[in-house]
């Protein structure tokens with residue numbers, strides 16, 4: 001598991017180190033930046049470095065790194081704020097670094113010609129958005145330059161909440177502790193490759209964001225034992241698909257069966273029922289006892305059959321865990337006390353937010369702060385929200401005290417019709433297997449992303465292939 005910690009907690013961890021006051025922490029950080037920069041220069045056969053140094057601690061890290069690199073490379077430092085970290089600036093001067101002001105005519109040409117640029121303009125104390133007057137410098141960086149950010153890409157929201165104008169790095173070097181900026185959807189893409197240099201900080205007690213890794217899957221995935229039978233393993237009731245979206249029923253139920261559910265009971269009208277009878281012979285049909293429900297994929301509320309509507313109302317009124325996808329979200333009109341995982345994409349979350357948070361939310365509500373939008377719906381309905389995207393977040397209600405989970409395991413080829421229906425099926429298996437909505441959502445997102453990769457590494461993927469792949473991917477993750 002990877003953890004990221006809130007900015008105040010990281011500050012407190014730094015303040016607890018006597019090495020902060022002596023400058024030793026900055027020496028370790030800047031040495032780490034210099035080592036990573038030198039390795040990338042080797043790999044790319046580069047010789048020239050430009051450092052963008054702001055007035056804060058990150059600027060200090062960047063200038064000290066410049067002083068180390070000046071032993072072997074031609075290094076220019078551009079000061080981007082009013083003032084600079086004094087000891088670091090002195091070290092850069094002493095090492096022969098050419099120091100320029102940001103408005104110097106030479107700055108733009110140096111950036112255009114640099115093989116590697118170190119971005120140390122803003123750090124975890126920065127506000128979202130590039131500092132005034134620096135966007136021209138960022139634009140001047142040559143397309144072939146390797147862009148290495150110190151701690152976080154300048155301009156990115158350290159809390160990872162708000163999308164803003166920022167540097168898009170090839171790589172970010174951070175120090176001992178990840179921050180939300182490195183893992184959350186508004187900012188992760190700007191970080192590029194993430195490299196962690198240990199400078200000796202002690203992790204705070206509680207993370208703000210967690211991310212599962214492959215080695216967490218054997219701990220969390222429900223594996224049957226010798227005393228299990230199909231009922232004890234978990235029966236999933238699926239109320240999905242309809243006369244129109246027959247495929248959504250097939251995709252979710254196929255994923256559930258290949259992901260290893262004890263049994264699936266399907267409730268739906270004749271067309272998807274016939275399809276499932278032919279394509280997924282393991283499924284049984286009609287209402288009955290289940291351990292969890294999956295409702296709504298491919299079932300706009302107005303298309304739901306009377307039998308489906310009755311079964312959904314009963315499921316939502318029960319004490320059983322429920323996964324609510326797509327059209328099922330329209331049936332969720334009041335808070336649930338039983339475990340509930342909802343799986344909207346951004347469009348569906350906006351529609352739901354307008355119903356349960358405020359009818360006046362603007363079109364940008366989810367995009368401008370995805371985690372806050374998911375949290376508002378989670379709190380309004382006391383459900384856990386899995387908000388889908390290239391970075392998928394699993395956001396529990398605030399009262400739970402559980403941290404946000406963030407997963408980014410799938411290729412962009414996952415953006416294909418029906419892949420969300422597959423994800424909902426995997427979520428259903430895990431709720432039926434007894435996982436909490438937070439764990440179920442995070443593990444399902446990881447396995448879904450990896451299965452998409454495994455289905456056709458490096459190339460396009462159809463959703464049904466992901467559904468067929470899930471079981472093999474789970475086996476690979478359980479036995480690696």
Ligand SMILES: NC(=O)C1=CN([C@@H]2O[C@H](COP(=O)(O)OP(=O)(O)OC[C@H]3O[C@@H](n4cnc5c(N)ncnc54)[C@H](O)[C@@H]3O)[C@@H](O)[C@H]2O)[C@@H](O)CC1
Nearest residue numbers: 245246247248297298299300326327345346347417418421
């Ligand atoms: N073979 C099938 O039977 C399939 C059935 N599907 C079902 O089709 C129904 C409609 O699905 P839609 O996803 O079109 O839902 P909606 O029609 O409810 O939402 C689509 C709207 O949301 C907007 N939007 C904003 N952000 C988005 C994002 N990140 N991803 C997707 N749309 C975004 C779109 O621009 C569009 O206006 C659902 O019930 C779904 O389960 C789909 O899953 C596709 C495959």
Ligand SMILES: Nc1ncnc2c1ncn2[C@@H]1O[C@H](COP(=O)(O)OP(=O)(O)O)[C@@H](O)[C@H]1O
Nearest residue numbers: 345388389390411412414415417418419420421
């Ligand atoms: N650019 C992307 N990169 C990786 N995964 C993505 C990307 N865009 C969407 N996804 C994933 O693809 C799936 C799409 O689900 P959804 O929008 O519900 O589609 P559908 O309704 O057609 O099934 C989700 O799991 C989402 O996280």
